[in-house]
Amino acid sequence: MWQQAERYPDPRVISLDPSFDKYRVAFSAVERLATGYRWTEGPVWFGDGRYLLWSDIPNNQMLKWEEETGVVSVFRKPSNYANGNTRDRQGRLVTCEHGRRVTRTEYDGSITVLLDSFEGKPLNSPNDLVVKSDGSIWFTDPPMGISGHYEGIKAEQELPHSVYRIDGVTGEASVVTRDLKGPNGLCFSPDEKLLYIIESRGVPNRLIHVYEMDADGRGIGQGRMFYDAGVGTIDGMRADIDGNLWCGWGMGNDELDGVMVISPQGKMIGRIALPERCANLCFGGRARNRLFMASSQSIYAVHVNTQGALGG
Numbered sequence: 001m002w003q004q005a006e007r008y009p010d011p012r013v014i015s016l017d018p019s020f021d022k023y024r025v026a027f028s029a030v031e032r033l034a035t036g037y038r039w040t041e042g043p044v045w046f047g048d049g050r051y052l053l054w055s056d057i058p059n060n061q062m063l064k065w066e067e068e069t070g071v072v073s074v075f076r077k078p079s080n081y082a083n084g085n086t087r088d089r090q091g092r093l094v095t096c097e098h099g100r101r102v103t104r105t106e107y108d109g110s111i112t113v114l115l116d117s118f119e120g121k122p123l124n125s126p127n128d129l130v131v132k133s134d135g136s137i138w139f140t141d142p143p144m145g146i147s148g149h150y151e152g153i154k155a156e157q158e159l160p161h162s163v164y165r166i167d168g169v170t171g172e173a174s175v176v177t178r179d180l181k182g183p184n185g186l187c188f189s190p191d192e193k194l195l196y197i198i199e200s201r202g203v204p205n206r207l208i209h210v211y212e213m214d215a216d217g218r219g220i221g222q223g224r225m226f227y228d229a230g231v232g233t234i235d236g237m238r239a240d241i242d243g244n245l246w247c248g249w250g251m252g253n254d255e256l257d258g259v260m261v262i263s264p265q266g267k268m269i270g271r272i273a274l275p276e277r278c279a280n281l282c283f284g285g286r287a288r289n290r291l292f293m294a295s296s297q298s299i300y301a302v303h304v305n306t307q308g309a310l311g312g
Contacts, residue, residue, distance in 0.1 A: 135168020283308025
């Protein structure tokens with residue numbers, strides 16, 4: 001049973017290392033903004049409208065929470081089983097859909113399909129994405145959404161587990177890597193010199209890999225294991241301006257459910273404990289200092305003493 005903390009500081013915001021202390025806001029509590037969904041994912045903040053969007057994949061819908069009123073409404077239904085969301089550098093919504101495509105929502109509300117196949121074969125089930133400052137879109141494409149009829153439509157997998165890049169000028173797609181099992185959440189470091197990718201089907205453990213960008217910024221070099229999540233199920237992540245990774249974590253373990261914060265040196269420094277597994281998150285609010293967490297059946301938020309890196 002969810003109960004909001006009645007006293008400050010909220011004991012759910014936990015320092016695992018003294019370096020995390022500076023990121024805690026003493027007079028901020030974790031809040032539950034909305035609940036009653038099946039599997040929340042892909043939160044994205046629209047500061048110009050002061051609202052949050054997120055996906056509820058099994059219900060085939062996207063929801064909208066308004067900061068001013070707290071009202072939740074349906075933003076899009078059906079959503080083609082939307083999963084990850086972000087905004088491009090022109091402020092447009094870009095979405096990974098388990099309905100086997102990546103789309104952009106134009107200013108007038110119309111939808112442009114950016115990619116639904118590669119080399120003549122349909123995509124698997126685009127999962128999560130990030131937009132680089134050059135306008136390119138980087139997204140992961142594991143087959144989770146076509147493995148059954150719960151988070152999409154069951155279908156034959158025709159392409160390997162992949163990470164793709166869509167060029168921001170030409171729209172041409174290219175393979176970034178096919179070396180990961182279940183590529184999932186991804187984000188750039190604040191200076192865009194590093195790309196982090198979660199391998200959510202790694203055996204025996206879930207991993208975060210890090211790659212140095214090529215000189216032209218269009219590809220990646222040889223990667224290395226950045227963090228071993230062990231028994232933890234790690235999903236989506238975003239970077240803050242100091243290069244820390246704020247990662248959705250959990251799967252039925254009270255000691256893991258919530259958000260884990262990993263320093264640029266690969267050290268676990270902080271945790272936000274939630275009563276549900278956190279699938280994905282984003283920074284928002286007036287100063288990009290409010291963390292929104294899509295967690296199984298609910299959306300949570302807490303203010304932190306840092307800001308999200310641009311492009312997340």
